[in-house]
Amino acid sequence: MKLSDFKYPLPRNLIAKFPAKPRDHSRLMILNRADESMEDRKFHEIADFFNKGDCLVVNETKVFQARPVRKKRKRRTRRSKCSFCVN
Numbered sequence: 001m002k003l004s005d006f007k008y009p010l011p012r013n014l015i016a017k018f019p020a021k022p023r024d025h026s027r028l029m030i031l032n033r034a035d036e037s038m039e040d041r042k043f044h045e046i047a048d049f050f051n052k053g054d055c056l057v058v059n060e061t062k063v064f065q066a067r068p069v070r071k072k073r074k075r076r077t078r079r080s081k082c083s084f085c086v087n
Helices: 042-050
Strands: 027-032 038-043 062-066 069-071 077-079 082-086
Touching: 027 042, 038 042
Parallel strands: none
Antiparallel strands: 027 038, 062 082, 069 077
């Protein structure tokens, strides 16, 4: 798998700036592996896609942006933009 596999056009107007109200009405993309189709639904409908014995794993990690500064021997300062995950 290559990083380029994840590059695709994403119009700015489709990037959420605020959570949906109510929160469970956020968009949910359903991928059907059997026929390779996609369906656009709402998150509150997620239970419709589970069968008895299925398991849902919830990831509650938060991501924050930081700019660590590192100094090189030649007195040059380098800044990097990173994202960190915290529990």
